[in-house]
Amino acid sequence: MTIHNLYIFSKNGTLLYYTEWSRLNKSGITKEEEAKLMYGMLFSIKSFVSKISPLDPNEGFLYFKTSKYTLHYFETPSGLKFVLNTDNISQNARELLQQLYREVYLEYVVKNPLCQLNEPIQSELFKLKVDELFKKSPLYLSRTI
Amino acid sequence: MRQQVIDTKMNSHTAGEADECLFEYLHTEMVNYTLSKASNKKEKEEELSRLEWMGFSVGYRIIERLTRDCSRFKDELDMIKFICTDFWSSLYHKQIDNLRTNHHGVYMLQDNSFRLLNKVGTNCNKQYLQESPRLLAFTCGLLRGSLANLGIISTVNAEISTLPSCKFHVQVQQM
Numbered sequence: 001m002t003i004h005n006l007y008i009f010s011k012n013g014t015l016l017y018y019t020e021w022s023r024l025n026k027s028g029i030t031k032e033e034e035a036k037l038m039y040g041m042l043f044s045i046k047s048f049v050s051k052i053s054p055l056d057p058n059e060g061f062l063y064f065k066t067s068k069y070t071l072h073y074f075e076t077p078s079g080l081k082f083v084l085n086t087d088n089i090s091q092n093a094r095e096l097l098q099q100l101y102r103e104v105y106l107e108y109v110v111k112n113p114l115c116q117l118n119e120p121i122q123s124e125l126f127k128l129k130v131d132e133l134f135k136k137s138p139l140y141l142s143r144t145i
Numbered sequence: 146m147r148q149q150v151i152d153t154k155m156n157s158h159t160a161g162e163a164d165e166c167l168f169e170y171l172h173t174e175m176v177n178y179t180l181s182k183a184s185n186k187k188e189k190e191e192e193l194s195r196l197e198w199m200g201f202s203v204g205y206r207i208i209e210r211l212t213r214d215c216s217r218f219k220d221e222l223d224m225i226k227f228i229c230t231d232f233w234s235s236l237y238h239k240q241i242d243n244l245r246t247n248h249h250g251v252y253m254l255q256d257n258s259f260r261l262l263n264k265v266g267t268n269c270n271k272q273y274l275q276e277s278p279r280l281l282a283f284t285c286g287l288l289r290g291s292l293a294n295l296g297i298i299s300t301v302n303a304e305i306s307t308l309p310s311c312k313f314h315v316q317v318q319q320m
Contacts, residue, residue: 107264108264111166111169111170111264112264112265113169113172113173113176113177113261113265113280114265114273114276114277122272123265123266123272123273124266124267124270124272125264125265125266125267125270125272128267
């Protein structure tokens with residue numbers, strides 16, 4: 001099982017944080033362009049899902065899957081968006097994203113007086129904690145076995 | 146009588162998450178507010194003294210309630226010990242990690258994981274080291290105010306070498 005990369009977007013679509021662990025295919029465009037492209041796609045999928053759903057879409061868009069990877073999407077009520085790419089057999093990635101939000105973002109960004117919200121996250125401690133959380137998660141660990 | 150019941154309830158450490166972070170967020174905004182009123186660098190130092198003064202008033206009042214059930218203190222060291230244990234744990238949920246003194250009115254209180262700093266950085270990097278002193282001004286005042294109400298006139302400075310640990314130097318003014 002593999003975790004590829006992670007995006008965090010603010011509610012207005014600013015890329016707050018990006019990191020990657022194992023990404024074999026580079027997009028060939030700058031990180032900023034890629035983030036815009038990604039956000040645009042997510043935005044479209046969200047409105048697509050809410051319009052096309054035959055039933056009341058409770059949570060809306062949760063994930064999509066290609067032949068090679070799965071994109072997991074988690075949005076908070078405040079509009080913060082967490083996007084994680086994993087391989088297809090990884091499970092519970094959504095819980096991992098919720099945990100990231102609860103235990104890392106809230107603690108080390110919101111509670112850090114020196115961090116500006118809605119701006120790219122600079123805090124080294126935050127980066128450290130994100131890495132720690134993902135490396136100790138079973139999704140990441142089982143890759144080496 | 147009724148007031149007392151409410152008071153002890155709020156004092157318990159098992160209280161919910163919300164009231165805990167309320168202080169942290171309010172503190173953040175106090176720091177931002179005082180800094181936003183300063184335009185140049187020289188003024189900034191003066192602005193921190195305003196924050197320190199707020200801490201002083203809070204500390205002065207808070208000690209009244211915290212010592213409600215205590216007997217009188219023997220001497221100065223006894224008071225400082227009270228600050229390191231009961232006072233600190235009721236405000237920051239932990240005790241001071243290290244207390245040193247030269248027995249001539251100089252005390253050094255060290256907290257290895259100060260609550261207002263431990264979300265900011267770790268010892269692995271030097272980020273935010275410049276900005277962190279502003280997060281300590283209020284607590285310096287808090288210490289000075291509570292000691293003042295116990296009858297000790299002092300000056301309190303803070304020092305950070307690696308986050309999230311910090312040292313408070315208390316210098317007692319001899320009468």
